[in-house]
Amino acid sequence: MTGPASFSWPPAPIRTARLVLRESEARDRAAFVELFASPEVRAYLGGPHPRDELERAVPEVPGRRPGLFVVELDGAVIGTVTLEQRDAERPGRLRPDGGCTELGYMFMPEAWGSGYAAEACSAVLDWYADALPGEPVALCTQVANAPSARLALKLGFTEVARFEEFGAEQWFGVWRPVVPHQR
Numbered sequence: 359m360t361g362p363a364s365f366s367w368p369p370a371p372i373r374t375a376r377l378v379l380r381e382s383e384a385r386d387r388a389a390f391v392e393l394f395a396s397p398e399v400r401a402y403l404g405g406p407h408p409r410d411e412l413e414r415a416v417p418e419v420p421g422r423r424p425g426l427f428v429v430e431l432d433g434a435v436i437g438t439v440t441l442e443q444r445d446a447e448r449p450g451r452l453r454p455d456g457g458c459t460e461l462g463y464m465f466m467p468e469a470w471g472s473g474y475a476a477e478a479c480s481a482v483l484d485w486y487a488d489a490l491p492g493e494p495v496a497l498c499t500q501v502a503n504a505p506s507a508r509l510a511l512k513l514g515f516t517e518v519a520r521f522e523e524f525g526a527e528q529w530f531g532v533w534r535p536v537v538p539h540q541r
Contacts (some may be wrong), residue, residue, distance in 0.1 A: 437465030
């Protein structure tokens with residue numbers, strides 16, 4: 359990750375009450391293919407990718423890049439959480455120059471509704487706040503994706519803007535970490 363928000367990578371695995379968040383490994387390849395091929399997972403993310411194309415294109419160690427956490431439950435991959443630089447040319451800004459870090463996530467349908475996304479995203483935001491104190495994070499989701507919008511509010515994001523992008527109305531929010539007052 360480059361730009362205003364850069365951090366050392368990879369961190370030690372993050373452990374929550376139920377989950378482990380870690381860097382990607384070769385054993386995660388099938389789960390990445392499944393996430394990107396799933397019509398349910400990709401419903402608000404541009405649609406699923408053809409499985410045969412993914413089988414050819416996904417590298418042996420998928421998603422090995424700064425800011426991508428694999429989310430594991432009892433040894434099985436249930437999703438991913440990402441922190442990535444948002445393209446400054448896209449609508450939605452936290453700074454005049456347009457650069458900002460954006461939170462993203464994808465979870466297997468069988469993991470939906472159990473609070474795993476909230477638990478994993480909250481842990482990543484806490485890690486980020488420690489790595490880059492005071493640095494805000496953006497989140498963008500389609501207004502039609504009600505579960506994602508609810509999760510954003512639960513995580514403490516506040517709406518900054520709405521705009522049309524990718525043929526749909528988008529909700530754009532910001533999360534600002536609590537910075538302890540210096541004495």
